[in-house]
Amino acid sequence: MKTKPLERQAEAFSNGAARGAAYLQGLSDRSVDADTARLGQLDPGLPAEGMEVETVLELMETIGGEGTVASAGGRYFGYVVGGALPAASGARALLSAWDQVADSLTGPSVIKMEETALSWIVDLMQLPSGTSGAFTSGATMANMTLLVTARDTLLSRLGHPRGKGLFTAPKLRVVASAEIHATVLKSVRMAGLSSEDIEWVAVDEQGRLRADAMPLLDNRTIVLCQAGNVCTGASDPVGELAAMCRETGAWLHVDGAFGLWARTAEAISASLDGLEGADSWVVDAHKTLNTPYDAGIALCRHPEEMQASMSIGAQYLPATHPNPANRAPEFSRSARGAETWAALLSLGRKGVVDLVTGFHHHARRIAAELEKIGFLVPHDVHFNQVFATLPENEDACARIVAHVQASGEAWFGQAMWQGRKGFRISVSNWSTSDKDVDRLIEAIRRAKDELV
Numbered sequence: 001m002k003t004k005p006l007e008r009q010a011e012a013f014s015n016g017a018a019r020g021a022a023y024l025q026g027l028s029d030r031s032v033d034a035d036t037a038r039l040g041q042l043d044p045g046l047p048a049e050g051m052e053v054e055t056v057l058e059l060m061e062t063i064g065g066e067g068t069v070a071s072a073g074g075r076y077f078g079y080v081v082g083g084a085l086p087a088a089s090g091a092r093a094l095l096s097a098w099d100q101v102a103d104s105l106t107g108p109s110v111i112k113m114e115e116t117a118l119s120w121i122v123d124l125m126q127l128p129s130g131t132s133g134a135f136t137s138g139a140t141m142a143n144m145t146l147l148v149t150a151r152d153t154l155l156s157r158l159g160h161p162r163g164k165g166l167f168t169a170p171k172l173r174v175v176a177s178a179e180i181h182a183t184v185l186k187s188v189r190m191a192g193l194s195s196e197d198i199e200w201v202a203v204d205e206q207g208r209l210r211a212d213a214m215p216l217l218d219n220r221t222i223v224l225c226q227a228g229n230v231c232t233g234a235s236d237p238v239g240e241l242a243a244m245c246r247e248t249g250a251w252l253h254v255d256g257a258f259g260l261w262a263r264t265a266e267a268i269s270a271s272l273d274g275l276e277g278a279d280s281w282v283v284d285a286h287k288t289l290n291t292p293y294d295a296g297i298a299l300c301r302h303p304e305e306m307q308a309s310m311s312i313g314a315q316y317l318p319a320t321h322p323n324p325a326n327r328a329p330e331f332s333r334s335a336r337g338a339e340t341w342a343a344l345l346s347l348g349r350k351g352v353v354d355l356v357t358g359f360h361h362h363a364r365r366i367a368a369e370l371e372k373i374g375f376l377v378p379h380d381v382h383f384n385q386v387f388a389t390l391p392e393n394e395d396a397c398a399r400i401v402a403h404v405q406a407s408g409e410a411w412f413g414q415a416m417w418q419g420r421k422g423f424r425i426s427v428s429n430w431s432t433s434d435k436d437v438d439r440l441i442e443a444i445r446r447a448k449d450e451l452v
């Protein structure tokens with residue numbers, strides 16, 4: 001064994017990386033579902049004396065490895081979970097050796113990568129130049145960051161400046177799509193706004209907010225819409241909403257956790273025309289872009305407002321250095337944006353478009369194949385999400401889902417959408433191939449034949 005401390009770390013690092021590489025090489029052949037039978041062995045009791053590093057990694061690899069869900073592989077279609085692009089995965093490994101704190105004084109090069117990635121995303125999404133951004137742990141925190149910014153900005157325009165708190169503040173309204181993601185409601189509450197008093201706006205048969213059902217807006221209103229409905233992939237009419245908000249002084253926020261990426265591909269971006277007119281946007285890198293977890297991005301057209309709401313204000317931090325901690329909730333954090341930088345650099349503009357259109361292509365094929373074998377897909381395939389049901393036998397869907405999960409061939413979950421019970425398939429992994437889709441369809445067909 002090496003004796004110098006960092007040589008020992010380097011040895012452990014290579015050991016972990018080698019085990020990770022072996023894991024990835026076996027992932028395409030193994031069951032997608034986790035084997036949790038031996039998880040108890042992960043708690044041998046905190047030992048009085050420490051274990052050898054090798055032993056720790058061995059335990060992690062064997063028991064921990066079999067207890068993972070193979071969401072990094074191409075046959076996982078659950079929720080909207082992405083895998084990790086090779087460059088992003090390699091970047092994660094390198095970052096873990098660097099262990100930088102994401103700030104320009106403690107990590108100059110990683111901050112340069114993060115700032116560069118943010119500017120590339122503003123460009124790819126065709127957002128207004130000068131849009132401010134920050135990496136967060138996910139869309140939930142990014143939504144919260146921007147809801148706080150929206151709240152503070154509207155209140156200060158109404159003469160109630162930041163710092164005065166909410167107890168004596170004028171009441172703000174929240175108007176939201178009836179199918180807004182559940183986590184956005186949590187973000188609403190975390191921002192001190194009322195999730196009980198939301199003015200819900202009806203959606204159409206694709207799950208899109210109906211602009212003709214919008215209430216009258218004013219300068220006390222935050223409007224929450226989405227790019228990418230988790231069941232149908234459809235986007236709300238953001239352009240129309242942006243015009244309404246601009247006229248009335250309302251704030252338009254767009255949750256585009258996975259769906260904002262549709263903006264990059266001409267074939268499916270039309271519904272996002274006018275997106276640039278919103279006040280704030282959220283997108284995840286860890287979903288559609290396939291960076292490792294956890295990487296969300298908060299984007300705001302009013303950089304000074306975002307900074308005013310998120311600024312730490314500590315005197316000891318020179319204001320001249322870009323410090324993402326002044327644009328997001330966290331202070332010390334990993335340099336997760338460097339993985340997004342690596343992902344984008346390795347894909348290029350064309351690679352991003354190919355990734356996004358590839359997901360759409362697979363999703364369309366899945367919907368068509370499901371209809372061929374008797375399922376109903378009650379929506380158009382707008383992007384990468386497919387909701388399906390059995391019209392005469394909705395209850396069988398849960399059993400079909402359980403059967404496929406248990407087969408290890410593929411993984412996706414049950415869902416309920418617009419009163420129908422069924423399941424939801426998300427194509428979000430860069431490595432999903434036509435063959436993976438064949439196996440998914442075949443597993444569903446077999447389950448249906450056996451159970452229905």
Ligand SMILES: *Cc1c(COP(=O)(O)O)cnc(C)c1O
Nearest residue numbers: 080138139140181183257258284
């Ligand atoms: C996943 C998702 C979220 C939450 O994002 P996290 O990154 O998991 O915090 C919000 N909105 C939509 C539409 C999503 O798909």
